[in-house]
Amino acid sequence: MLSTMQDDQLSLAHLLRHGVRMHGDSEVATWTGSGSRKTTFDRIGRRSAQLAHALRELGVTADQRVGTFMWNNAEHLECYLTIPAMGAVLHTLNIRLFPEQLVFVVNDAQDHVVVVDGSLLPLFARQLPEMTTVRHVIVTGGAAGALDAPSGVTVHSYDELLDGRPETFEWPEIEERSAAAMCYTSGTTGDPKGVVYSHRSIWLHSMQVCMTDSMRLTDADKALVIVPMFHAMSWGMPYAAFMVGTSMVLPDRFLQPGPIAEILAEEKPTFAGAVPTIWQGLLQHLDANPQDISHLREVVVGGSAAPPAMMHAFEERYDVPVLHAWGMTETSPLGSVARPPKAAKGEEAWRYRYTQGRFPASVRARLIDDNGDEVPWDGESVGELEVKGPWITGSYYGGADPDKFHDGWLRTGDVGKITPNGYLTLTDRAKDVIKSGGEWISSVDLENAVMAHPAVAEAAVIGVPDEKWDERPLVAVVVREGEQVTAEELRTFLADKVAKWQLPEHWTFVDEVPKTSVGKFDKKRLRAAHAEGKLDIAHF
Amino acid sequence: MLSTMQDDQLSLAHLLRHGVRMHGDSEVATWTGSGSRKTTFDRIGRRSAQLAHALRELGVTADQRVGTFMWNNAEHLECYLTIPAMGAVLHTLNIRLFPEQLVFVVNDAQDHVVVVDGSLLPLFARQLPEMTTVRHVIVTGGAAGALDAPSGVTVHSYDELLDGRPETFEWPEIEERSAAAMCYTSGTTGDPKGVVYSHRSIWLHSMQVCMTDSMRLTDADKALVIVPMFHAMSWGMPYAAFMVGTSMVLPDRFLQPGPIAEILAEEKPTFAGAVPTIWQGLLQHLDANPQDISHLREVVVGGSAAPPAMMHAFEERYDVPVLHAWGMTETSPLGSVARPPKAAKGEEAWRYRYTQGRFPASVRARLIDDNGDEVPWDGESVGELEVKGPWITGSYYGGADPDKFHDGWLRTGDVGKITPNGYLTLTDRAKDVIKSGGEWISSVDLENAVMAHPAVAEAAVIGVPDEKWDERPLVAVVVREGEQVTAEELRTFLADKVAKWQLPEHWTFVDEVPKTSVGKFDKKRLRAAHAEGKLDIAHF
Structure with a gap:
């Protein structure tokens, strides 16, 4: 039996129209390094129409991919709204990708047009010759002249391209399962993999962000969106903001603790979202340079686990509740x-x-x-x-x-x-957990237990093959300078801290734990060193 | 370009499982006239599984319609969740329908099973012989024996039917556009018309109810659901509650101001929803019998316009903000x-x-x-x-x-x-507005303006045919007992209150304004009286 409900499609064209019409005076502030430049949802609506006309003229029809290589700012927000609303696909490019990865994702998605932040132009320009499908580069901030484009690529100034175009656009009807945006995950192995969001998925996710069991954004909020718009869709905050009229503060390229503290002082946002590293940095800055930040009714932390001590510090010293959340590009x-x-x-x-x-x-x-x-x-x-x-x-x-x-x-x-x-x-x-006799041992838990010993600077744990148990843990220990400790002492130290069957039999001492480019333990290299017999191991 | 998102179906089977698992200890209190009987989401989940087994045994497969003729109570909530979650269609029967309308909607929807409140059994039983598709009547509250069923109809006790059945059920996968529930609108003209909600529409609506721009329900709330579950799905509150874990207080048949005040005192809900009549009655009761109701963080009023004076009274005298909302069965x-x-x-x-x-x-x-x-x-x-x-x-x-x-x-x-x-x-x-020379005159605005005169008890305004203007307003006035007023005086009184072109030329004095069964002005009868020349009219 069919329902009699309208078969109404969830579409970001509706979202754009809704935000502009119902919340036209909601503000978007972009930090400039000293003060903000401000615009409103109403003005963003008119600029989005101009951008849509411009992109149509550059040949963006149907579901072509339009890349963005940008910081969090008003122009990026215009791209966020315009590109899906006109039926095309927003492809946010992570500015921190390795050069070959950047080239891979642009070519894989077949980006036709890329909008690039003027300040990021040098970084982008180096790879442009290898981007085989890009025909137009649109540069914000008046730096277009600085780009010597390869043959077949036209360079435009964002502002000049929009100037004088109509401030309304006939946004199309869109089927809700159509692609709206895509973002590549930057895994440590293999090529980046594309996640393609639909109008439906973004709409539902935006509703969730404004629900009481999530971030509770309202039109009385001013959200400082620190988490990059080029990473996991900025946690969906820009779209959620357009759903309920939340004003936004966008930090552009000013992501160091000092500038963030200045933005807080100037804009007094009520809400903010960022990864733990940002909050840790801000906390240290604030502890040295005290400042009232109680205007923040709540901040959300995700991307990796929030240290409890940091959560307590914000709440107890700064009266700012920290909300811990989990997610990934794929979610x-x-x-x-x-x-x-x-x-x-x-x-x-x-x-x-x-x-x-x-x-x-x-x-x-x-x-x-x-x-x-x-x-x-x-x-x-x-x-x-x-x-x-x-x-x-x-x-x-x-x-x-x-x-x-x-x-x-x-x-x-x-x-x-x-x-x-x-x-x-x-x-x-999952790739780091040690699978021992059908049970799983957390490498992270063992590492934390070993690192609690005062003589240990760092410890990394990997699983090594074992005939009887499939895998058993191997601990690689870096001893703190000036200290001494034996594997036997460490085993004794662990004895009352982990279950007996989890107690590692294999220990090695190393000068340092190999690290990835973002500073995480590189267990792949540690496993390779073990496989090649390069580690000097004590067995119990 | 297709998105890579999962084609996951929004389904009330998920909603039931979610509420039970994540919010198993959220409470549902049903008022008994003296105190509440209490249950939890966890227990409701187990009872729902039992109900699903029972309904399967009674032949409810696929999308058969299961009627409910019930007050707001835990059993009705079990029906709300179970019937859609098992893939069948919940058909809420309005207990206030005229008998012939009740028969019409049951036959039109082809209800196979009807769950009936024991206290409503006499009301239901009278029409049962005319309900041609009903094969099973399930009676709550142990009153099953009181029903002498027509041939072909089996009567069951709700509790006995559920007793001893498995407390888990293999809820099916459901396509989100499938019918989940239906409700008939009780228009003043013609047969009631069926509105069929889908799993998708109910899911999205539940998210909206918990969004910050709507009712903001949370798991810390306890919602007093006064608006009947047999009318406009109780504003979606039961489903929204299961989405975020809101505890509920259900008043059963105790809807008079005294019992509502008692429920407030006993259960101290944080939220409530009802039509203005209920709130007006409660206000009068509270003014005579003062009671602290500030545990209500907010109440929502809808169904008809909330009088501003009432909104102020609740907020200023009782510290309870009143949230005005609009909707209809069709929305x-x-x-x-x-x-x-x-x-x-x-x-x-x-x-x-x-x-x-x-x-x-x-x-x-x-x-x-x-x-x-x-x-x-x-x-x-x-x-x-x-x-x-x-x-x-x-x-x-x-x-x-x-x-x-x-x-x-x-x-x-x-x-x-x-x-x-x-x-x-x-x-x-729309049917009452007076269309005069291409402009619309609000009958309600004119009525309010005339009724502001101290000698007027009531006034109803209808449009009557006019050669030049298509329609012009006719005012039917009931003079307050012991008072006297002329049409000329009333026109003069209106002169500075309405636009000149809206000033009515046609006036009649009547003993009373004809009313519908629910006490609204019956303008259809007034129009008929005018058409038949039965009104004595003064023209200007």
Whole structure:
């Protein structure tokens, strides 16, 4: 039996029109290094129409991909809204990709036009000759003249291109499952993989961001959007803001603690979102240069686990509650949010807040063990997290890496446990967990336990092959300068800290733990060193 | 270009599982006349599984319709969740329908099973012999034995039917556009018309109810759901509650001001929803029997216009903000919510709060004049409100009354104006507005202006045919007992209150204004009386 409801399509063209019409006076401030330049949703609506006319003229029809290589600013926001609303596909380019990765993603997506921040032009220009499908480069900030374009590529000034064009546009009707935007994940292995969001997925995700169990954005909020618009869609905040009229503050390229503190002082946002590193840096800055930031009713932290000490510092020293959330590019990214259950108070509430959080109704979750079976939500059993829902990726662009999907669910690559009432705690990456006799040992937990010893500077744990147990942990220890410690002493130190069957038998001392370009332990290199017999190991 | 997002279906089976698993300890209290009987989402989940097994056994497969003839209570909530989650269609029967209408809707929907409140059994039983498709009647509250069923109909006790059945159920996968629930509108003319909600429409509507621009329900709330579950899906509150874990208080049949006050004192809900009549009655009761109700963080009023004086009384005397909202059965019902814009303060904020409110992003609106053209949103131009969106009806069940739809938009039958920033004020019903020389005169505005005269008890205004202007207003006046007033005096009284061209030329004095069964002016009868020349009219 069919319903009698209208078959109305969720479309970002509606979102743009809605935000402009209902919340025309909501503001967008872009930081300039000294003060903000300001615009309104109404003006953004008119500029978006001009941009749409310009892009049509450059041959952007149907679902062509338009790249953006930009900081968080008003022009990027105009691209965010215009490109999907005209039926094309916004492709946000991560400015921190390795050069060959940047070339790969532009060519893979077949970007026809790329909008580039004037300040990022030198970085972009070096790879432009290798970008085979790009025909037009649009440069913001009046730096267009600085680009000596390869043959076949036309360079435009963003402002000049928009100037004088009509301030209304006939936004098309769009089928909600059409592509609206795409973003590549920058994995440590292999080529980046494309995630293609739909109008439907972005619409639903935007509603979720404004729901009470998530970020609770309102039209009375002013959101400081620190998390880059070139990474995981800036956590969906720009679209959510247009849904309810939230004013925005965009930091442009000023992401150091000093400028962020200045932006806070000047704009007094009520909400902000950023990764832990940003908050840690700001905290150190504020501790040295005290400033009232209690105008922030809440800040959200995601991207990697928020250290509890940092959460306490913001709340107790600065009266700013920190909301921990988990997600990834493949989950749009809102996956779970750590609002404690109503009954939890004091320490109990804090324990919930340290977790990665609870899943909203639209995100289903399960933990899967080595046999592909579900493990219970008992707060202890560990498995790989798999998720399902209308804003969760079901495949990668072009069908890359099909192993990341399991019966229609996304394998997150994260290992963790879930409480009976649905709170997730991640304990390790699936590729790093040590699989010992059918049980999983968290490499992260062992590392933290070893690093708690005063003589240990760093410790990295990997799984090494074992005839009886499949895998057993190997600990690579960097001893603190001027200290001394033996493997035996460390084993004794661990004895009352981890379960007996988890106690590592294999130990090695190294000068340093190999690191990736972003400073994480590079366990791949450690595994290779072990395989090649380059490590001097003590066995127990 | 297709997105890579999962094609995940929005389904009330997910909603039921989510609420039970994540918010198992959220409470549902049903008032008994003296105290509440309590249950939890967890227990409701187990009872829902039992109910699903029972309904399967009674032959409810695929999309059969299951009727409910019930007050707001835990059993009705179990039906709300179970019937759609098992893939069948919940058909809420309005207990206040005329007997012939009740028979019509049950037969039209082909209800196979009906769940009936024990206390409503006598009312239902009288019409049962005429319900041609009903095979099973399930009676709550242990009154099953009281029903002498017609041949071919089996009577069951709700509790006995569920007893001992498995507490888990394999909820099916459901296509999101499938019918989930249906509700008939009880128009004053013609047969009731069926509105069939989908899983998708209910899911999206539930998200909206929990968004910051709507009711903001959270898991810390306890919502007193006064608006009947047999009318406009109880404004979607039961489903929204399951989405975020809001505890509920259900008043069962105790809807008089005294019992409502008792429920407030006992349960201390934080939120409540009801029509203005309920709130007016409660206000009078509280003024006579003072009681602290400041535990209500907000109450929502809809169904008909909230009198400003009542809104002020609750806020200023009882510290309870009143949120005005507009909707109808055809709009699921959330259409607009009167949260003032962020910048409005004091009197200006109040003026916004008196309106029917602003449309959320998922609801598009337009005002259409007699020529089918859109009128501007200037806060003055008047037209019939038409709406479009994923939880708005696109047709009636069986294709009834196709004139209510216009190019895929729903014609609401309401006439009003919209401010540039999207706030709706309804001024009249489309069928009552007086169309004079291409301009529309609000019958309601004229009535209020005449009734402001101290000698007038009541006044009803209808349009009567006019050769030159098409229609002109006729005022039917009931003079207050012991008072005297002439039509000439009333015209003079109106002169500085309405535009000159709106001033009525036709006046009649009547003993009483004919009323409908629910106490509204019956203008149809007044028009008939005029057409038959039964009114004694003074012309100017």
